[in-house]
Amino acid sequence: MSWLSNVVRPKLREWVGAGSRSVPDNLWEKCPACEQMIFHRELESRLRVCPHCDHHLRLGVDARLGMIFDDAAFETVALPKAPVDPLKFRDVRKYPDRLKEAQTRTGRSEALIIANGQIGALPAVAVALNFDFMGGSMGVAVGESFLAAARLAIEKDATFIVFCASGGARMQEGILSLMQMARTTIAVQLVREAGLPYLAILTDPTTGGVSASFAMLGDVTIAEPGAVIGFAGARVIEQTIRESLPAGFQKAEYLLEHGMVDLIVHRSAMREALVRLNTLLRRPRLEPIFASANEPDGEELPEVPDDGLRGERGSEAPPALHAHPQPVGEDRVVE
């Protein structure tokens, strides 16, 4: 039984249809972790979490945003205009050609999308970096859009939520891409000064200039299980130290152990975590959100197996969120 509610599922199918992946419904996909074949439609319906080994495969930006907003409803915000190919850059190919190809393939103009909606009946503006678009790399347009999203959050008195998925800076924009580290940091500062929460979710992969700027500046930093998160690429490190890397190096769990992320949240529990954090931070005087019948109006949680999210006090409340992920649908230890 899927943990995704029936209300959400039809919408999910729409996003998948309109999204970047053009895989027909009848295809099978191989899980990169356990190498088992998974029916494409099943994988999508589980938000691309492997039913066999729980590996979190990369997820498209639409599904990403659809899974977190109330009623899966959100409005996509147009990206601001930004200079194209400011350096007139050319490697083996012209940068504008690479851009055009990414645009055609993804149906997107740039490597991130901005969405506006509600989470836990509270306003939220979310940004999702699109790894399918030139590796989610950050150039002037991404920086400009990130700033626009932060300003929108301030204007709407909304929580600012960012899903990171990026290999780092857009090298074809040279030094201008490096400057986006400062510009996105300013965006975070503006949100902070407006007294609004900034929640950063690090998904696979979050590296380079993105990890070394806004990704690591969240008021709360959440990672998805197994996500690769780090500054330098594993290959560069291997070449530098000339030895093999420790097991699990730069994985979300490694960062948690080293105190670099606040918690790891299973994709199926991401919305719940965001609702909780958003409400706790922005409604400091409210009754517990997940205690018995005290759900805020308009709140509709993704359906979860009863054994997974029920507290032991016989109430409807799920147990506390812990730093380590507790996969829904698996046997979960309830203290």
Added chain:
Amino acid sequence: MRTFLDFEKPIADLEGKIAELRHLSSTGEINIAEEISRLQVKLDASLKQVYGKLSAWQKVQVARHFDRPHSRDYLTGLIDDFVALAGDKAFAEDPAMIGGIGRFRGRTVIVIGQEKGADTEDRIRHNFGMARPEGYRKAQRLMRLADRFALPVITLVDTPGAYPGVDAEARGQAEAIARSIDICLGLGVPIVSVVIGEGGSGGAIALAAADRVMMLEHAVYSVISPEGCASILWRDGEQAKTAAQAMKMTAEDLKELGIIDRIVAEPLGGAHRAPELAVAAVGDALAEALDELAGRDADSLRQERRMKFLRMGAQQGA
């Protein structure tokens, strides 16, 4: 013994001849002095010619030159009463990031710089100027100290990049850099940065989100090393020369793109030929920048610093 770069062949020949003649002139022959001054004129012309039109890749070589003055040379030459401060007060002292408090031309300042080290052993000790998270956290601590005592901050950027190592990742290199940028941008005191050699990527901007960013004439500043860029985009490390050109990483390029505020001229033939002149030139430029920023209140400094970075990129192209 001076290290010569591959494009310095005619310069090396002339300098070699002059050195030989100088050695001979101690024996007292008169016409040798004349010959020396004749060669010196030729040498100056040659230096002017070669150094007047260095390619991006040649500048990379100059910026990394073994004899180029490093942060320590600037500290020694410019800062009086210097008190070096060590450690991030959390994990360790990082010799790749030096800093402290001292007097610069009549002002108490906080100085922070990446130090590459001199000879091989020293370079290893300083990890070739590649700081670990504790280095960036030390820089943050010093910047906070500056804020507390209303002291201007001077940063000297000279790094191939932040250290890519297992230990650095384990202790949060990404967070350390992000937080440094955050703190630079939030400072209520003036911060002036000079890229004195290599401005390598995130490890450089961590110290250079500043009110004034200057570069020495032959310094370079880029998002990735040309070798790294070449191996990723061209899939051929040999294309570093091409990548250096394409990335626009020279002081001239960056000035034109509005990324830096000023180019500080180097002595003829590069800073490594006359380190004390390079140090003095940087000193003059720093003094001017600090004069301009003196007396400004915290809010207007922060606002203007932000505006400066927010404008970047927006002015190019369409």
